[in-house]
Amino acid sequence: MPEESLSAGIVGAGIGGLALSILLRKADFDITVFERSKHISEFGAGVQLSPNGIKVIRQLGVEKQITKFASCAERIVIRKAENNKVISKIPLGRVAAKRYAADFLQIHRVDLIDVLFNKACELGVNFQFGREAIVKSVNKESSLISCGENKFKFDAVIAADGVHSTTRKTFFQFAKPRFLKQVAYRAMIPLDEVDAFWKKPEVKILVGPGSHIVLYPLISRSLLNIVLCCDEEVWSSDGWSNIAEPVEILHRFKVFKSVKSVLNQITEVHKWGLLEYENKYNWYIQSLALLGDSCHPMLPYLAQGANQALEDAASLAHFLSRRPALGVSESLELYYKNRRDRVLKVQKAARRNASLYHLSNRPGRLLAHTALNLAWQWMPSYLLTQFDWLYNYEAPN
Numbered sequence: 001m002p003e004e005s006l007s008a009g010i011v012g013a014g015i016g017g018l019a020l021s022i023l024l025r026k027a028d029f030d031i032t033v034f035e036r037s038k039h040i041s042e043f044g045a046g047v048q049l050s051p052n053g054i055k056v057i058r059q060l061g062v063e064k065q066i067t068k069f070a071s072c073a074e075r076i077v078i079r080k081a082e083n084n085k086v087i088s089k090i091p092l093g094r095v096a097a098k099r100y101a102a103d104f105l106q107i108h109r110v111d112l113i114d115v116l117f118n119k120a121c122e123l124g125v126n127f128q129f130g131r132e133a134i135v136k137s138v139n140k141e142s143s144l145i146s147c148g149e150n151k152f153k154f155d156a157v158i159a160a161d162g163v164h165s166t167t168r169k170t171f172f173q174f175a176k177p178r179f180l181k182q183v184a185y186r187a188m189i190p191l192d193e194v195d196a197f198w199k200k201p202e203v204k205i206l207v208g209p210g211s212h213i214v215l216y217p218l219i220s221r222s223l224l225n226i227v228l229c230c231d232e233e234v235w236s237s238d239g240w241s242n243i244a245e246p247v248e249i250l251h252r253f254k255v256f257k258s259v260k261s262v263l264n265q266i267t268e269v270h271k272w273g274l275l276e277y278e279n280k281y282n283w284y285i286q287s288l289a290l291l292g293d294s295c296h297p298m299l300p301y302l303a304q305g306a307n308q309a310l311e312d313a314a315s316l317a318h319f320l321s322r323r324p325a326l327g328v329s330e331s332l333e334l335y336y337k338n339r340r341d342r343v344l345k346v347q348k349a350a351r352r353n354a355s356l357y358h359l360s361n362r363p364g365r366l367l368a369h370t371a372l373n374l375a376w377q378w379m380p381s382y383l384l385t386q387f388d389w390l391y392n393y394e395a396p397n
């Protein structure tokens with residue numbers, strides 16, 4: 001007798017949820033994705049996809065489409081906030097593509113989500129838009145989701161519902177997310193309103209005391225993507241992201257003199273409090289698992305949140321597809337064991353970047369900048385090779 005398809009419900013049509021829906025559909029699961037927004041995401045900013053994430057994009061079968069919308073930076077250039085002086089450079093482009101067998105790309109989140117959504121639709125994933133999905137009950141055989149008037153039973157349920165995951169609050173005994181005393185502002189301005197310097201295909205990181213700014217062009221959208229991060233003692237807002245006043249960034253980033261003309265052009269800006277969960281607990285209970293930011297949000301200082309959600313999706317789909325040898329909860333356990341240490345290492349590396357970028361004391365800064373400068377002058381690829389463990393990674397297939 002042919003084996004019956006398993007069913008899975010996925011809460012959240014973000015990057016993680018959509019990627020998982022495609023991979024599970026390819027493995028012949030019946031998939032329903034629940035998204036509380038009325039439409040697929042129409043908002044967002046730039047996202048950097050590193051080779052480890054691109055290798056999952058390849059598994060999804062959408063690398064060509066993503067490349068069409070994406071920019072490919074040739075290098076990362078780290079500069080000093082006060083005078084724009086180059087501290088160090090890290091080669092990307094062809095050097096990184098050769099080293100890791102995949103590109104480093106920058107893309108607008110809306111384009112990425114659109115490509116993933118279209119692929120999921122093409123493969124026959126079902127979508128329920130416009131209502132909160134609530135996981136009602138979980139046992140070893142199945143999990144139940146209620147959405148509006150309707151109830152849905154699935155062999156497995158995956159909560160990919162972001163950092164403020166309700167599923168997580170209801171079923172997992174985790175503490176509230178911890179504010180990491182860091183905030184990020186995100187803004188975009190038209191590329192044709194800035195000098196040629198800002199249009200170069202590179203990721204610019206300007207570092208100042210207690211703060212840094214990342215800028216890169218999104219060529220196909222003709223936009224300059226700007227992320228501004230700084231230390232902040234208290235995050236009082238309940239939400240994750242708020243609209244902020246452009247004048248706030250002019251004030252907080254006033255030492256970044258060389259970017260002033262760019263910052264002056266910002267008319268709309270959002271502000272995020274950066275959060276993390278303690279990750280010593282399980283990521284699954286019986287037939288329910290967490291994925292992406294609902295499980296392990298991280299500082300964006302290594303540009304890995306979405307890339308790690310993609311890796312999660314590949315790992316989860318790999319273990320869930322190994323039936324009938326494995327039951328659902330055994331598959332979820334293997335997923336957790338496969339992912340946990342890797343994610344903890346990435347979170348730690350992102351926190352380390354926070355301390356490096358935001359150094360405030362003068363001797364410490366001078367020392368760190370000199371070391372970065374010497375590394376680049378003497379061994380141009382040295383800094384890149386320090387991240388081989390991150391970018392060389394191949395998620396299970």
Ligand SMILES: Cc1cc2nc3c(=O)[nH]c(=O)nc-3n(C[C@H](O)[C@H](O)[C@H](O)COP(=O)(O)OP(=O)(O)OC[C@H]3O[C@@H](n4cnc5c(N)ncnc54)[C@H](O)[C@@H]3O)c2cc1C
Binds near residue numbers: 035048166305
């Ligand atoms: C400033 C900043 C810059 C960043 N830059 C990068 C970068 O360059 N590279 C990178 O890899 N990462 C980056 N990240 C991180 C990245 O954006 C996130 O890690 C990633 O988007 C998480 O994806 P996700 O699918 O887990 O969750 P989300 O994208 O948050 O998606 C969750 C989805 O679930 C839906 N949802 C929630 N609750 C329910 C419910 N009850 N019912 C139905 N739907 C629900 C939401 O509407 C949403 O669509 C950055 C983050 C920040 C803050």
